[in-house]
Amino acid sequence: MHDYGLSSDEVVLVECENVTPKDKKAFNSSGNLVLTNKNILCATFTMFGKVKNVDRHPVSDVKVFDGIVQAKLDLRFGDNPVMNIYYKASQVSYMLTDNVKAKEFVKQLNKLVTGNDIEIESGLTAGAAMLGEALGGMASAFKGAFGIKEKEPEKIVMPCTGCGASITGIKGSLVKCEFCGCTVKLT
Numbered sequence: 001m002h003d004y005g006l007s008s009d010e011v012v013l014v015e016c017e018n019v020t021p022k023d024k025k026a027f028n029s030s031g032n033l034v035l036t037n038k039n040i041l042c043a044t045f046t047m048f049g050k051v052k053n054v055d056r057h058p059v060s061d062v063k064v065f066d067g068i069v070q071a072k073l074d075l076r077f078g079d080n081p082v083m084n085i086y087y088k089a090s091q092v093s094y095m096l097t098d099n100v101k102a103k104e105f106v107k108q109l110n111k112l113v114t115g116n117d118i119e120i121e122s123g124l125t126a127g128a129a130m131l132g133e134a135l136g137g138m139a140s141a142f143k144g145a146f147g148i149k150e151k152e153p154e155k156i157v158m159p160c161t162g163c164g165a166s167i168t169g170i171k172g173s174l175v176k177c178e179f180c181g182c183t184v185k186l187t
């Protein structure tokens, strides 16, 4: 456990590692993004792994709209989700490296601030599409920086293993033949 300089009644709820924060200016050095019962901490480390600097935002500084905390998760980049947190005075994007932790972070933060549970869909959270637009070029910059390519699903045609009829579908998917009812894996 790192020494984040927590107060005596402060506990860690979620800890995300290898997080790169980005404000208006530039990418900052990566570190840990930590949700405690009081603050959102972004800690950087020395080359020896000691905590160098902790950037602190009280959770009460995160905007709430319509009963939902304004921490938007954009999951389009697979295992490199982007979390945009709207603080009252600023807005910071965090590039994460763990989908599960990212979702947990948003859930717990929402629960902490609003007292409510939210469901996070596997695709985008509400408002994420809007966020994508707002990020515009930055989103593609993220993708470029991490070598993530968007792939078009490849469509192929295969003869049905049951009756020989042509079956069209996305490569790798299971398709039920409309003639004989066989399920065929398109490979």
Ligand SMILES: [Zn+2]
Residues within 6 Å of the ligand: 160, 161, 162, 163, 164, 165, 177, 178, 179, 180, 181, 182
């Ligand atoms: Zn068939």
